[in-house]
Amino acid sequence: MRALLPALDVQDQPLVHALQIDGRAPFSRIADVLGVSDQTVARRYTRLRTTSTLRVVGLTDPMRVGDTPWFVRVRCTPDAAGSVGEALARHPDTSWVKLTSGGTEIICNVRTRDRGESDALLLQKLPRTPRVVDVSAHSLLHVFFGQERSLVSKTGPLTPEQVAALTPADAPASRPHEPAAPYPLEARDHRLLAALTQDGRAPLGELAAATGWSQTTVRRRLAELRAAGVLYFDLDYHPRILHHGFRATLWLQVEPARLDTVGRALAEHPEVPFAAATTGATNLCASINTQNAGSFYRYLTGPVASLPGVQHASTAPTHRLLKGPGPLWPQPAAGGKP
Known part of the structure; x- marks a missing residue:
């Protein structure tokens, strides 16, 4: 720690x-x-x-209250990623909003309460945002480690x-392992x-x-x-606390028969604060925290390389964290500290 x-x-x-x-x-x-x-x-x-x-x-837990959780990846032109990311961070249903890949891609978690709301955010609003190049969404299926x-x-x-x-x-x-029916909640x-x-x-x-x-x-x-x-x-x-070391998102394509085994193995790795199964060609997503790029390389070529059934791996280093699991932190006044 x-x-x-x-x-x-x-x-x-x-x-x-x-x-x-x-x-x-x-x-x-x-x-x-x-x-x-x-x-x-x-x-x-x-x-x-x-x-x-x-x-x-x-x-x-979104699945226990009937919400649909998504991982959303938004590719922007370099001059737009910061402003689009900050706008997503202000949205009440987003969390873990981060700029990756040199500041040209945004990865965030989004939760929606019905299909219509999902379509409005993921398929209509974001693609129509100026200088947004591409949007992909992956539904979260099961959390192996996190929350x-x-x-x-x-x-x-x-x-x-x-x-x-x-x-x-x-x-x-x-x-x-399988989410139960939504828990009844009153006003x-x-x-x-x-x-x-x-x-x-x-x-x-x-x-x-x-x-x-x-x-x-x-x-x-x-x-x-x-x-x-x-x-x-x-x-x-606060995001400034987490701007240390080397952080990245790892996307794995795993044989379906090995998905649960690989997810549980990732959950035990000391470098992994979050791991979940998702929809899409890359069906397992994990956040990775290491001390530096060298230790990240050793993690990829050691523990990750030894996982069974991994067919493809891609990584996206975190450039800047904009929002964590809770509401957006208050912005400091000009010249002040948060």
């Missing part, structure tokens, strides 16, 4: 690992597991949050005993989830005010949504 997130103070890393395990864990429980005071934990998180270093966000799990989950400093002590009791034991659920998207650690009182429920009902509903796999908590780092 220290090598992959060098902008984080080494003393913050146990707290960051704890928050990755359970973003809503009480500071008192985190303090007890880490062997520090409640005040120390609260002070460190407040500093990380107020300096726009990281934040806890509450997110939903509430990250590189911190693999390389964080906490011991297995500490991880077990922090793992929430209402967390699902595992995600089903107040959507208000609850919208509030958690802005602040995953929002106090119960704020969530009660947003939903009209009592705090007891909010607490119970949070547990139900987490246990059902609808709601999970993730850490959203």
Whole structure:
């Protein structure tokens, strides 16, 4: 973790690992597991949050709420990729918007709620945008690693005993390979989830005010949504924190009979914060984080080359990250810092 997130103070890393395990864990429980005071934990998180270093966000599994997740690749003329990418980053249904391939291609995640909305965004609006050369969309079929799990989950400093002590009791034991039917949500659920998207650690009182429920009902509903796999908590780092090392997107064409085996193998690699099966000729997509280009080369010619059934591989190095898993970070005032 220290090598992959060098902008984080080494003393913050146990707290960051704890928050990755359970973003809503009480500071008192985190303090007890880490062997520090409640005040120390609260002070460190407040500093990380107020300096726009990281934040806890509450997110939903799109397949559990009936949304369709897509990977969208947009090729632009060199002078347009930045502005198109920033426009996509401002869209509420996008995440992980990044410029790749020297700044001429945009890769992002998009979630749509019906076929008509999908067609409007992917097939009509983007291709008609000036200086957009090509748009391709790949439907996400299955996540092998990602969402509430990250590189911190693999390389964080906490011991297995500490991880077990922090793992929430209402967390699902595992995600089903085949997505279940969409989980029924009512209007107040959507208000609850919208509030958690802005602040995953929002106090119960704020969530009660947003939903009209009592705090007891909010607490119970949070547990139900987490246990059902609808709601999970993730850490959203400011893009400047992730502009270190060498980052790339890896697209693999894998024999269908080997797709699950390869996806599960990628999920175990310490270089992989995200891996998923998709539609398209390249049917497996993974994000790769390494220390430098040399280590990325060794990863491609070693662990990736040894995967069974891989017929083709292509890579797109990340030029600039515009948006992570949560809402777009507030833009700094002119001359100011975020």
